[in-house]
Each structure stands twice: as structure tokens, then as C-alpha cells.
Amino acid sequence: MTIEELQKIVYNAGIVGAGGAGFPSHRKFSDKVEQIVVNAAECEPLMMVDHHLLEYHLAEIAEALNVMCDTMDAREVLIGIKGKNMHLLDEAVVRSFKGTRIKIKEIPDVYPAGDEVMLTYETTGKIIPEGAIPIMVGVMVINVETVFNIYKALKNAEPVTEKYITIGGDVPEDITVVAPMGMKIKDLLNSVGYGNLEGKSVVNGGPMMGALVDIENDVVTKTTKGLLIFPTTHGVIQRIKQPVGVSMKRASAACCNCTMCTDLCPRYLLGYNLEVHKTVRAASHGEVKNTEAFLQNALCCGCGVCSVIACQQGLFPSKLSMEIKGALGKYGLRRENNVQPEAVREVRASRLVSSNKLIDRLGIRRYVKKSVKKIDTVFTPDTVYIQLKQHVGKPATATVKPGDKVKAGDVVALTAYEDLGTVMHSSINGTVKEITDRFVIIGK
Ligand code: SF4
Ligand code: SF4
Known part of the structure; x- marks a missing residue:
């Protein structure tokens, strides 16, 4: 496979960095690299998405990494993970890495181990120059869920229509779910029994770098990774506010x-x-x-x-x-x-x-649970709101109009390939109800 072919597959599947601001992933495959670093640090407390993916899908992730490695002519892949989380990795799969280019690299249990400058240093020993990006030292840093999305695109031409999300904080049990893109966060929390938010606020992301959720309007996007619920009086919320x-x-x-x-x-x-x-x-x-x-x-x-x-x-x-x-x-x-x-x-x-x-x-020790459960609930929202801007770059433009019938996986909006952006797909079968400045709204 050529780099251009891989770029097209990744663009068509609408893959953006699932662990941060949503940089369009096909743009990362713009050149050959020496090393691919997989960001499995998940250093924000209470977050478990990447660890669940590594626990349940390490073999698939490795398959995609091998393709990426071949295509980009990389010398090695370094999966940067903390020692305390090594037990999550399937031993047989890890044994199969012996003699291959995929290596597990233990990184210290510190914050912010997932910052790409810090992660690059801890895994490769290279310091990215000030104001530069990893490619300038021959490194591509990529998040675990992004690699899993690439696997699904390579294997089945499957686009990004769902998102792994950890829901935790001041709740009886922390869980990781797979939610349809565009589902209202309010509906998602209701569906798992955490919808009573009286006196509470929800953070989208970790307690250090997350942002407050607008509970009436915000929806699941390609970068939603954690929904953490805290009392509104808690220091985490007060700092963000x-x-x-x-x-x-x-x-x-x-x-x-x-x-x-x-x-x-x-x-x-x-x-x-x-x-x-x-x-x-x-x-x-x-x-x-x-x-x-x-x-x-x-x-x-x-x-x-x-x-x-x-x-x-x-x-x-x-x-x-x-x-x-x-x-x-x-x-x-x-x-x-x-x-x-x-x-x-x-x-x-x-x-x-x-x-x-x-x-x-x-001040979140009391919210740290012994384990975070992955639940396989299938969510069936009646309406989804596919956000036109859920990535770095130019917003997508709708390619459908009200009244159009769409199926899950159909393209509903896109940013042109030449521009910095991505493709958006419907996450349900239904009819386009409305197009607004922010959303393509699809109802069953
Ligand atoms: S947030 Fe503060 S500690 Fe972190 S990089 Fe910026 S200046 Fe440094
Ligand atoms: S008191 Fe001022 S200089 Fe000292 S840590 Fe706080 S902001 Fe920084």
C-alpha cells in the first residue's frame, strides 16, 4: 500500500485523533517516519478508554500498526504504556511481538505522560524542538483509539460512527461505553442511569484538561473521551469555571x-x-x-x-x-x-x-474506583446531531439535504480532501431532518 492510498482510506473513514483536539489523521501520514509511538499513557485520572481498547483489541491494533509500519517504512513501533497497566495486555499477543518491529515501552506513572513532547522523550529519548511537531524528529505519535479506527477502516472500510467513552466521577460505578456519534450527552447519561445531575456538573475529558459540558446542547463527537460527573462545588469544576x-x-x-x-x-x-x-x-x-x-x-x-x-x-x-x-x-x-x-x-x-x-x-481520591467496567449496551437514539466541526481545521459542509434518507455509515458532510478537515457519517438509519450551522440532524 502507498502512503497516498492509506491517506485516502483514513480520510474516507473520517478518522481524526481520538485522544485530543481531533487533528485529521490522514494528514499525519504525509511522510515516512523512523518511529511510530502509540500513546497509551491515558494520563488523566479516571479515564479508561485506551486501556479497555488495549485489553480487548490488542491483536487488531497490532494488525493496523503493522500496515502503518510497512507503508511509512518505520523502523519500529513503540507502545508507550505505564507499568501499572501492563497486566491489561494479552500475554499471547505480546509474545507474538517478539522479533517484530512492535515493542512495548514502559513509561513512568506521571502526569502528563501523554503529552506528545513528553511521550516522545520517554519512549525514544528524542526532544522535539520548541514549536515543532514529532515528525520533525522522525516520529509519528498516534492515539490507541485512532489506531483501532484505522484497523476498522482497513479491514472493513468501516467509518467512524461510534465513540468509546468513560463515564465516571461521582457515580456508583465507572463504566466505558461505545456511543453513537451525535447522540446527545444528556440522553447518553440518562440511558446509563446517570441522568440526575442536580447539583452536579459534567466534564468532557479529564479533570485536568477537560471542558464543561453544555448538557442541553452538547453531543458525542469524535473526540469525546470521558464524561466525568462532579458536584458543582468541587474544586475541579470551580477551576474550569x-x-x-x-x-x-x-x-x-x-x-x-x-x-x-x-x-x-x-x-x-x-x-x-x-x-x-x-x-x-x-x-x-x-x-x-x-x-x-x-x-x-x-x-x-x-x-x-x-x-x-x-x-x-x-x-x-x-x-x-x-x-x-x-x-x-x-x-x-x-x-x-x-x-x-x-x-x-x-x-x-x-x-x-x-x-x-x-x-x-x-481531591478526587474518593472517585477512583477499583475497576472500570466496560459495558456493551447498544444505544438506539431516535435523533442524532452530527456536528460539522469536531476536528482541527475547516468545518465540514453538509452533503445531504432535509428529507434525504440515510443509512448508518453514509457520508452526510465533509471538508474537501485538499483542505484540513475530515468526513462525517451518519450513525443511524433515518431521514435528514434539518441542517443547522452546527449540525446535520438525523431522525429515525
Ligand atoms: S499548563 Fe502550565 S505547567 Fe503545563 S505546559 Fe503550560 S505553563 Fe507548563
Ligand atoms: S505565586 Fe505566582 S509565580 Fe508563584 S506559582 Fe503562583 S502564579 Fe507562579
Whole structure:
């Protein structure tokens, strides 16, 4: 298979990065690579999607990895997984990797082990230059569920119409489900018996980097990975809810410039010139001429360590950093003085944040269950809302009109192949009811 053929298969199946912002996966297959790194870190507490996939589908994932390896001429595949999760891997399948290019690579049980810069370092020893992407050091980083979606596309030309999601937090039992794309989150939670949300809020994603769910309007998308329910008064919810303006005002009153936020920043520790205490200082004191203090935030991954672990004043430097990063992207402002760190900082090993410490600091120990159950409920929503923008790049445009009959798996919207985007498919058999700015709405 050629790279172009693989790209077409991945595009037609509508595959985007299932573990993050939804980068269209076919664009990752743009060049040959030396190493493929599979991100099996799942470092946000309470999340179990990738681990369930590795537990139940390791052989299929390996099959897709072999095709990717051949097509991209990669020397090896490194599955980066924490030691505490190794027991989930089928021993017979792991034995079959002996002498092949697929290797299991143990990574430390720290946060944010799944950040692609950190994961690349922990699995390959390479440090991605500031402002660069893994391909620039010959590496492609890909998420477990994304590889599984590629397997389904290669094997059966199956498009992405469903999503693995962990539902957990302040609930009696944490579960992983497979939900149809476009199902309302409210309906999904009702279907599993967790629909009573009085006094509670739902986070889409992990407790560190997740966003609040708009329960009336949000739907399952290609990047929905976790739905975590917490009391609205809980610190996790309060941190997410705090407006950036409030964070800035509090910083101007309470920041003592102690530098702890920088000292513990995982990217600073990898040698990056990202000193977030300088951003806090410049932003909260109106030092608008200190351009480097703003431009450096392009290097931030939004992990939140500076807010949750480092700052003893209860400030949220990551909010400022990510707000500024967003603005830099929006206005196309680039940092020109990026460098290639020669080595990680000497103090790095002693400053890594263990998962246990993170769980305690977040105040979520009581929500950590002994196990997370995978349930095989088949959800049958009457209506699905296929979101036109669930990925990085240009939104998709509807290819159907109200009244059209569609089957599960039919294309209902797409972004042109030449543009950055993907293809959307119906997840049910039904009739197109309406097309809005945000959705293709399909009813049974
Ligand atoms: S850790 Fe907190 S108090 Fe210290 S410099 Fe950073 S924002 Fe300011
Ligand atoms: S969120 Fe904070 S700790 Fe994480 S990379 Fe950004 S500045 Fe560093």
C-alpha cells in the first residue's frame, strides 16, 4: 500500500485523533517516519478508554500498526504504556511481538505522560524542538483509539460512527461505553442511569484538561473521551469555571513571583524556554512590551500542572497561558526564537508529578474506583446531531439535504480532501431532518 492510498482510506473513514483536539489523521501520514509511538499513557485520572481498547483489541491494533509500519517504512513501533497497566495486555499477543518491529515501552506513572513532547522523550529519548511537531524528529505519535479506527477502516472500510467513552466521577460505578456519534450527552447519561445531575456538573475529558459540558446542547463527537460527573462545588469544576479575567485579577493581587509554576512545568523541565511565572507577572501588571513573556505561551500544552500542583497561592497560570496561546493562534502570531533543547533540565527527575499526587491534589481520591467496567449496551437514539466541526481545521459542509434518507455509515458532510478537515457519517438509519450551522440532524 502507498502512503497516498492509506491517506485516502483514513480520510474516507473520517478518522481524526481520538485522544485530543481531533487533528485529521490522514494528514499525519504525509511522510515516512523512523518511529511510530502509540500513546497509551491515558494520563488523566479516571479515564479508561485506551486501556479497555488495549485489553480487548490488542491483536487488531497490532494488525493496523503493522500496515502503518510497512507503508511509512518505520523502523519500529513503540507502545508507550505505564507499568501499572501492563497486566491489561494479552500475554499471547505480546509474545507474538517478539522479533517484530512492535515493542512495548514502559513509561513512568506521571502526569502528563501523554503529552506528545513528553511521550516522545520517554519512549525514544528524542526532544522535539520548541514549536515543532514529532515528525520533525522522525516520529509519528498516534492515539490507541485512532489506531483501532484505522484497523476498522482497513479491514472493513468501516467509518467512524461510534465513540468509546468513560463515564465516571461521582457515580456508583465507572463504566466505558461505545456511543453513537451525535447522540446527545444528556440522553447518553440518562440511558446509563446517570441522568440526575442536580447539583452536579459534567466534564468532557479529564479533570485536568477537560471542558464543561453544555448538557442541553452538547453531543458525542469524535473526540469525546470521558464524561466525568462532579458536584458543582468541587474544586475541579470551580477551576474550569473560573473566567480568565478573574484569574488575572487574582494573580495581580496574590502572585508572589515565587517561580514554582515554572519550576514544575513539564515542558520547562524538558528544556523548553517556557517560564510561565513571567507570563503571570507581565499579564497581571500590564507589561505589554514584554513580548517574549506572551509569545512563549505557544509552547504550553495546557496540562495545568502549574495551576493544580505548583501554585501555593491557588492561582491558575495555565488559564492565562492557554488564553494567550489561543490568541496567538487566532492572529497567526509566531515565536521566532525557538530552539532545540540539548538536554532535559538536571532537576527534572525529582520534579515529575506522580499520578497519585495528582489525584490527591485534585481531591478526587474518593472517585477512583477499583475497576472500570466496560459495558456493551447498544444505544438506539431516535435523533442524532452530527456536528460539522469536531476536528482541527475547516468545518465540514453538509452533503445531504432535509428529507434525504440515510443509512448508518453514509457520508452526510465533509471538508474537501485538499483542505484540513475530515468526513462525517451518519450513525443511524433515518431521514435528514434539518441542517443547522452546527449540525446535520438525523431522525429515525
Ligand atoms: S506559582 Fe503562583 S505565586 Fe508563584 S509565580 Fe507562579 S502564579 Fe505566582
Ligand atoms: S499548563 Fe502550565 S505547567 Fe503545563 S505546559 Fe503550560 S505553563 Fe507548563
